[in-house]
Amino acid sequence: MTLDARYEFLLRLARDAGALARDFWLRRAALTVELKGPQDFVSVADRDVETFIRGEIARAFPGDHFLGEETAASFAGNSERLWIVDPIDGTHNFLRGISHWNVSIAYVEDGVRTLGAVYDPVHDELYHARRSGGAWRTDAAGETRLETARTAALSEAMVAVGHSDRFFDARVVALRRALMEARVAFRNFGSAALQLAHVADGRLDGYVELELSSWDAMAGLLLIEEAGGRVAPFPGRGGFTVRAPVVAAAPGIAAALSELVQQASGGG
Numbered sequence: 001m002t003l004d005a006r007y008e009f010l011l012r013l014a015r016d017a018g019a020l021a022r023d024f025w026l027r028r029a030a031l032t033v034e035l036k037g038p039q040d041f042v043s044v045a046d047r048d049v050e051t052f053i054r055g056e057i058a059r060a061f062p063g064d065h066f067l068g069e070e071t072a073a074s075f076a077g078n079s080e081r082l083w084i085v086d087p088i089d090g091t092h093n094f095l096r097g098i099s100h101w102n103v104s105i106a107y108v109e110d111g112v113r114t115l116g117a118v119y120d121p122v123h124d125e126l127y128h129a130r131r132s133g134g135a136w137r138t139d140a141a142g143e144t145r146l147e148t149a150r151t152a153a154l155s156e157a158m159v160a161v162g163h164s165d166r167f168f169d170a171r172v173v174a175l176r177r178a179l180m181e182a183r184v185a186f187r188n189f190g191s192a193a194l195q196l197a198h199v200a201d202g203r204l205d206g207y208v209e210l211e212l213s214s215w216d217a218m219a220g221l222l223l224i225e226e227a228g229g230r231v232a233p234f235p236g237r238g239g240f241t242v243r244a245p246v247v248a249a250a251p252g253i254a255a256a257l258s259e260l261v262q263q264a265s266g267g268g
Contacts, residue, residue: 003114006061006107007130010117011138013056014128017103018121021049021088025122028095043095046070049087053105057083067240069215075241082108084240086215089118090191092165099123104193106218108240116219118197127197127223135200135226148229149202152252155183159249159257160195162188162209171210171265178264192246196220199248200227206249206257210265214240221248230254 024031024045031043050068057066065077068085083105088094090101099122107115118127127146129135135146151157159179163172179186187204189195193216198204200223207220214235221231230251236244245265249257 003109003130007115007128009060010105010107010115011126011128013053014103014105014117014119014126016056017049017053017087017105018119018126020052021045021094021101021103022121024048025094025097025101028097031095043088043091045094046088046091049103050085053083053085053087053103067215069213072213072215072241079108079111079240082240084108084215084218086193086213089193089216090189093190098190100189100191100194102191102194102197104215104219106214106222108218113218113222116222118193118219118223120194120197127200129200129219129223129226131222131226133226135223137201146200146223146227147202148200148224148227148250149205150252151205151250154253154256154260157205157250157253157257158185158187159206159208160188160199160204161186162192162195162207162212162246164211169210174266175208175210175261175264178260182260192216193220196246196248197223199229199250200224202227202250205253207246208248208257208261209246211243212246213243217246221246224248232258 047070050070054066064081066083067075086104089104094101103119105117114131116129126138137144195207199207232247
């Protein structure tokens, strides 16, 4: 199958998975929810949407590998042809009825992120990118090519800072302090992939998280690269199953933000 065919498949799959997830969201009061750990929730929606995505990929590309958030513990594939999926990124928001969640799907070829889609079903915004082909937002108004913001100073920037709700991390406290001292506005909307997409779209100027999984990051990072932004190397040496730092930003603040993060987090 050509890359064009995979891209067309990805766009259809993201919308179909998003429609399924949105149906669950509208019926969220009836969902069975499990607690995997402190502030670590999973629902039947997460599992059913991932199962749907995995099944569609297996039918279309039976030789490809699959890495999904809900089945990552059993991953035994490689990155020659690999789909990396977060069926519902922002599960806590999803379960609370907060409309900031998404479906994130990336396709990696020979270890390189090549295709990516982040779909926001509530607002019907599909962010998608192909390496060397640009990044785009498809919505009710049509298709818009994405460009990162032109912000040139940290003191004028709005940066999203992600963190885990599951444990205390002194590095995050230090990072927030450093951002405040640099007069940077910062937010955390609870959905890494969607915030990365918003960096690509110029709504945010940067995104930082000191430990992030590949299913949260891969599609969004490709969007930012193709929208003209800068991203730090990801994943780390541990590969796609190991959490690693993410620093991504508009080009005008990328170097300054990277330096601030490094100093505040002790090289994190």
